[in-house]
Amino acid sequence: MTPRPGLVLEVDRSTPPTLFWHGERFALERLPEGSRVVYAPEPLPALRDPSAAIRHALTHPLGDRAPLPALLRPGMRLTICFDDISLPLPPMQAPDVRQLVIEQVLDMAAEAGVDDVVLVAALALHRRMTEAELRHALGDRIYDAFAPQGLLTQHDAEDPDNLVHLGTTAEGEDVEINKRAATSDLLVYVNINLVAMDGGHKSVATGLASYRSLRHHHNPRTMVHSRSFMDAPRSELHSSNWRMGRLIADSGVQVFQIETTLNTDTFPSQFGFLQRREWEWSLRDRATYAATAAALDRTPPRIARQIFHSIRAPHAMVSVQAGEVEAVHEVTTANVWRQQGVEVDGQADILTMGLPYICPYNVGSIMNPVLVACLGLGYFFNLYRGKPLVRPGGVVILHHPTPWEFHPGHHPSYIDFFEEVLSQTTDPVEMSKTYEESFATDPWYVHLYRTGNAYHGVHPFYMWYWCAHALDHLGRVIVVGGDPAAVRRMGFSPATSLSDALEMASDVVGRSPSLTHIHTPPLLMADVR
Amino acid sequence: MTVRLPRLPTSFPLATPPWPASVPRPAPERRVGADYDHGWSRRYPVRLARAIVLDNVARPAARLVAPTTVRGDEHLRHVEAPVIFVANHASHLDTPLLLTTLPVRFRHHTVVAAAADYFFDRRWKAALWSFSLAAIPVDRSRVNRRSMDTAAELVEEGWNLVIFPEGGRSPDGWTQPFRPASAAYLARRTGRPVVPVHVHGTRDVLPKAAEGRAPVRRSPVSVVFGAPVTPEEGEDARRLNARIERAVAVLADEVGSDWWSAQRRAAAGATPALAGPDAAPWRRSWALGSPPGTERRTWP
């Protein structure tokens, strides 16, 4: 059976309640009559022989690039960069796409007799990956061949000896990236394009950049003008990255881009109900939902978190393309849309969304309040092309427990950001002026970023800038079931139930508002007309 | 509230008296390392106990973590003991595995040459390895006549000997060059045949450095015995060593392909080198291939 496309369901009296994520739990909510629920398309079928598909992509590149084997010769410097722990979500079942692709690249490099090969995790200002995470992403064979020699490295945006300033774009943006990558004869970048934002010139220009370079596009002004950042042509974030990417290409760095897209088969069969539309839940789905929900209600949040974070997604690769960056990215974006796109007519007064336990920045960690805001107002709000799903001045209702809880090892600067900055201002522009610099240069955060597994000191600001477009656009943000103090600290309103939240929203959008709900999982992209 | 521990006696005669500083203290006798006296480990009751442990504990344990394929044991059928078993060395598993795969005729009458600086540096370690593996210390850092003399004497007395002429476990999975002052020297001196052995896969079970993985992982291994190499009249240790190394290389080739292809390549002088390709470390590692059981899985 071919997978069915996405759909927009109009809620009527007979519609079953709608599933909302609620952190490490679920909720079934009855949406008001006339609400619209946006469902993602069903997962596309997996590639039958992914190894053969990868080999085909490497030997039949797109755009102005020779096949990979022709670019490899003895004595050359080859650097292979790959996306970090933030992709895909949740982490996929072994073997990871990165392992499959890089093994083939290395087979070709070994055959060609390339001795000087270095692997770089392109983590920008994200936390360094642990050995277990690297082994999961790359497989033991790659890890054991490179790590003992110190040739499996993680990009360090604070290491002045391993950064090179390639120049300034016409707009005055500094381009400073990983020196090893910039001085290689060939830079192979392996992407997992989970959402439309990923990949393209953003891979190298962001993933391998320093703070000096990143601040030109990771700032409130750019983010407000990225409408949305999931739609590259209308995203200032991407325009900036594209300028930088072209400068990188012009300065002689030869990039061989490999992009892969996955289907939205996000959860293993125990959680089958998450993947299905409520009216199609079988007896088994209903039984597992009831059992899971009951069990989670009795599970301490800590343990529930561990259980959820141990889930490995059965994601399957649906496309792989390689070659010149822009040619590749065009095909990739089309493939992402093929999997995730849904057409939606018009904007609503209220947009509701259930937020899961995970976002790109808390794999194996705690989803702290800043990340809750970022996932809801940064990621989910921006999952559109054309215009936002909610009208200007409208209301977004998030469904998440939003605990006042931080992972001190992964998110040390988030704690201070939440206590020191958000207690004073929630305005992205204001905080970027007053506080950003002192967080970005705090020696303790730099130390933890470089030697521990901590996100960079400035990262919580970026998370808040990610929300800038939504904060600018919306009249009010309400969090259902959130810790009231944490929610208020961010300038949002806590509500105990969805009906309370709708009641509160009526102050802003009137008595009979229209409502759209993004049904996740799986991920979707709304094409709003 | 603090718990008060009973006080130990602090005064003479209950406590150890201090040694007067003005009286020189004689150096304690060193009885570890290459000088360890291991004669006791070959007495009958100890041999009996070792045989029981080897057959009832070591053998089932080795089979459990390392399902073993043995090939070429027919070569051992007509060989007269004592012989010198020479094998490549990649893991601590090699010795117990080899001992437990030897035919019974050899198994309980074999001593193992073990690094004096590693296995015999403490009394308890020396005793443990002497008992459990009938290990004898050999000095690998310098030429030590005495430890080699002891080994040769034992072979002449009728004991079989297991020796790893690389002088240590392989750091990267490829075999290191064999040292002529080891097996070849002993074979020439005693005139006894050398049985080449190739052990494969033990590194995946119990690697030299196991950071980031389980220290022991179940994985299949194979042990291949080759035809005995007998020292020829007037052959020097260096040439004999080269012959032994070649014999092990052919066995290694046989593990990767089959006996006939390996023999044909041997005849053509095209046996792949034991030392692996001369390239960057990652390519040497890459050329080892995937460990068994972790091959690339086809989707999904």
Added chain:
Amino acid sequence: MKALVFERNLARFAASRLASSFGSGRGAAVGPLRILEHEAPALPAAGWARVRPILSGICGSDLATLDGRASRSFEEIVSFPFVPGHEVVGTLEAVPEVAPTPPALAAGDRVVIEPVLGCAARGIVPPCPSCAEGRTGTCERVAFGHLSPGLQTGYCADTDGGWSEAGLVAHYSQLHRVPDAFSDEDAVLVEPTACAAHAVCGAPIHDGDTVAVLGAGTLGLTVVAALSTLAAGDLVASPGAVVVGARYGHQRRLAGELGATAAVSPDQLGRAVRRRSGSLALGSPSTGTSPLTGGADVVFDCVGSAGSIAQSLDMVRPRGTVVLVGMPGKVHVDLASLWRREVALRGAYAYGSERTLDGTTVRTFELAFDVVAAHSLGRLVSATYPIERFEEALVHAGSAGRRGAVKVAFDFRHGRRATRRADTVGRSSTGGAR
């Protein structure tokens, strides 16, 4: 006339010690403090006068004494039975006979008592070196002279204290006239504010320093107020940041109003100090608050427990100073980091006179009057009780923070026997604690 009298009675000490484990102040009902018919003591000598209390505050040290938590080192410098109460505003009954110049005092004036019983009050001539310098707080003769031992009014059998309707006796050197603009509540805060001003004046603060204040009860808040007022008046150096660790929401709000740069909960204080001092921290960040490598130049510990001293040592910079403002007792603290980082740990007790930044010497109480006036500190009085309800009052004082209060006092004003709450603080009783 009724008074609360503290008697030496071992069985009652033990009972109050036990009862106080259920909460500070709970020892009052069973402890050595009893309400008795009591007359004012006789004037010990010329130069003494009788003062009838208007308001008498309940201090942390009073509670510690009642709870049996006070250090045993005080045993030799108090005399039983005594009437407690050293935060006193009262009415002067008559001008002392031999009052020399200057006291421009008249009978019926409102006065605040400076409770320290130094050489002057004890009739000791010549005075001890401390008193000679004007540092009466550290008087070396508090157990000698013509008075019974007693370091302060309120701990001495011969003077009585403020928790008495009959009144107490005070030496003319202990009397400060209250300006008419001051409310009774403002006046009763002068004594604790003087303690804070003394701590602030004695601390080695320099311009731009990072100062941390741990604890935001009466002492913590008055330290913050003293820092801002005295720095504004150029009497002490101006710190760059004053970060306050306050457990309760109303304390954080008040700390902000009194001039703190930031007020956070105590478990966040280490991080807030680290951020402002640009310091690193030791240990794995996943273990929570970890010792700082640098830190605040001066830490005012306004709690005085083992935990607060350890926390202060963790966030003071090397060669910095921890000032103990809150009264400590016998504590168990690891001093290795104090030794390694050459940290100074100093006490700050009572008052006397201070040398200000401009080089003049001024009595601490005069500074305290200024601080109280600048911030209308009378608003810190959250509740007052008649002494008949002393058990309730002491329980309230013992759980002040939790109940949204700061200072609890006994009220002797005629016709106003009912519990009265100051308007500002009382309303936000349990505050915005997160």
